[in-house]
Amino acid sequence: MVSGTAKGGPGGPDEADDGSDRYRPGYELVAEQLLGYIAEQDLMPGDRLPTEQGLAQILGATRNVTREAVKVLAAIGRLSVRKGAGIFVAASPGALTDDQLAHFQPTSMEHVLMLLDYRRLIESETARRAATLATPIEVRAMRENAELSLTAGKAVDAVEFARADALFHDSVSVAAHNVFLRSSVANIRRLMSQSDVLLFHGDVPGSLEVAGNQHLAITAAIAAGEVETAAELMAAHIGTTQQQFERRIRDRVFNLTTKPAADATPSQQQPSQETSAS
Known part of the structure; x- marks a missing residue:
């Protein structure tokens, strides 16, 4: 599990240690954790991520919640989901290539x-x-x-x-x-x-x-x-x-x-x- 992530369980990361996180939507917490995982692994635009199931296991979340997190990160341009190919770190539309900005x-x-x-x-x-x-x-x-x-x-x-x-x-x-x-x-x-x-x-x-x-x-x-x-x-x-x-x-x-x-x-x-x- 990624360091700093919420503990897994039947409800996924909704049961966070932080009291304020307890009521945050599960997909929102997992999206935050997934960005942390990308930074920890030093993944750059174009790099491929594990499957939804693999990410769910890494993050200690359910597959459904992980899928919603991937959707929202794709919507804001941080991930690219290619049918039949997988999930990738998206290239920034502004061509941000600096490591710190990419993360x-x-x-x-x-x-x-x-x-x-x-x-x-x-x-x-x-x-x-x-x-x-x-x-x-x-x-x-x-x-x-x-x-x-x-x-x-x-x-x-x-x-x-x-x-x-x-x-x-x-x-x-x-x-x-x-x-x-x-x-x-x-x-x-x-x-x-x-x-x-x-x-x-x-x-x-x-x-x-x-x-x-x-x-x-x-x-x-x-x-x-x-x-x-x-x-x-x-x-x-x-x-x-x-x-x-x-x-x-x-x-x-x-x-x-x-x-x-x-x-x-x-x-x-x-x-x-x-x-x-x-």
Whole structure:
């Protein structure tokens, strides 16, 4: 059994040693453990994993729960299931080849906080460069996306906000005129979306309206060529995201220790939606 995994039994890993884990869906726990197994074995994109039955034995889980875990990890792009061939570690759509990034643990607070710290550095720099290099057309697109995010935020429309949010951050990175910065921003958001799916199942994390207003403030600073202000506002924006994430973690742990959660399956979730107020 993988170190740190929940003990097996008739119900699989639902009977975890941690009291808060006791009410987490079994597939969610096994998905977390499976990512840990991939990291421990130093498996890289393209490497083949054992069969579902083999993984169930390794993780101390039932085959049904293991199958659901494989499904959710395939849905967020961490595994590739090829009919007749087996289960493989998926290649990242962002071509992340660094060993540490390939083994990102989306349910690890330590990993996510490091990712947010990196995001603050990268996106504040994109905002700084955009304030110097953005063309009028790029500023207009940025403003339109910021306004769309605010409208969606006021309506508490998480799906529409997620779309506008992604467009806004991409438009800022485009205006920085650096393909490597743009790629970094996109990769960070892909990794953050994995945490949203596995930990929060797409729930709205905080005030989307606040995030929309922050988008507009960042846009105004970039349009005015206020380099340092743009960078500071972006850093503060990412800081708000981190505060929301930490609060959601605390709330989630509190809720799990006070009442059972529904044992939803991945088919009931929308793993493709990215709804962080970021």
